Amino acid sequence: MSELGTTFASWKDRATYLAAEAQLLIIGLVFSIGALFFYFKPELPGIPPIAHGWLAALMIFGPPLLAMFVTGARRLRDRHRVTVHHINAVTDEREKYNVEPGVWDEKTVEGPSPYVVNDGDAYEVREFEWHADTETLIVTGCHFSELADSKLITVKAMLEDIHGQLIETAIAYNKLRARISRMGVEIERDVVNFQAEADERGLMGQKTAVKERFEAAEDEAQEWDTDEIRDLGDYEHEYDPVANPEGVTVDTGHQAATDGGEQR
Numbered sequence: 001m002s003e004l005g006t007t008f009a010s011w012k013d014r015a016t017y018l019a020a021e022a023q024l025l026i027i028g029l030v031f032s033i034g035a036l037f038f039y040f041k042p043e044l045p046g047i048p049p050i051a052h053g054w055l056a057a058l059m060i061f062g063p064p065l066l067a068m069f070v071t072g073a074r075r076l077r078d079r080h081r082v083t084v085h086h087i088n089a090v091t092d093e094r095e096k097y098n099v100e101p102g103v104w105d106e107k108t109v110e111g112p113s114p115y116v117v118n119d120g121d122a123y124e125v126r127e128f129e130w131h132a133d134t135e136t137l138i139v140t141g142c143h144f145s146e147l148a149d150s151k152l153i154t155v156k157a158m159l160e161d162i163h164g165q166l167i168e169t170a171i172a173y174n175k176l177r178a179r180i181s182r183m184g185v186e187i188e189r190d191v192v193n194f195q196a197e198a199d200e201r202g203l204m205g206q207k208t209a210v211k212e213r214f215e216a217a218e219d220e221a222q223e224w225d226t227d228e229i230r231d232l233g234d235y236e237h238e239y240d241p242v243a244n245p246e247g248v249t250v251d252t253g254h255q256a257a258t259d260g261g262e263q264r
Helices: 011-021 023-040 049-078 101-105 149-201 209-223 232-238
Strands: 082-088 093-099 115-117 122-125 127-131 136-140 248-250 259-262
Touching: 011 023, 023 049, 082 101, 082 127, 093 101, 149 209
Parallel strands: 082 122, 093 248, 115 259
Antiparallel strands: 082 093, 115 122, 127 136
């Protein structure tokens, strides 16, 4: 039986792993070294003093400038890519892909065409399969706009919230029923007690017993009141069905006819 190989074959593998997994740590270390060079200004034989300033400036301003350059290059690269939302309400898959125009032009559509969203700036599909070995993309859209999975997920979230609100309302009604029963007992007790006292002292009967008990019960019932249930339009604006807003880039590989859509 063959033995398993080690994780790192050499120090180069270890350095590559650290550079990939600890980028912020390395940037902070380089920045700190540059700040130390700038503060202490060490003198080394054979090196002109201006070289220390160059080295310190490179270490201090190099990492942020490199990050700005990489971010700008990525945005320029993704500017002309096709945005595809992979949303499947059945399997609860929600992904965003930035596909090369060439890959999207040569895609294979199985079933309905991709659904156009965001005023034609993006597409929504139920199935998204990228085969790297053959460099082919296979997608499946939806037959009708009413069956778009993004709307199904939105409706699902709405129904879950409504279910929770209905449970709270049912609990409030149970409390209200008990409070009404207690209110009747309190009214009867007040009337009986005051009537007995009125008979002994020759006073008039109490006229506000029912009103006071009813107002007290009404104040308690308002504390158990639930908010009004929102309609579907609120969820369409607040609920984002895309789990990864930054998107996943498909680098290698190659638009088909699509049906109409609306803003998502």
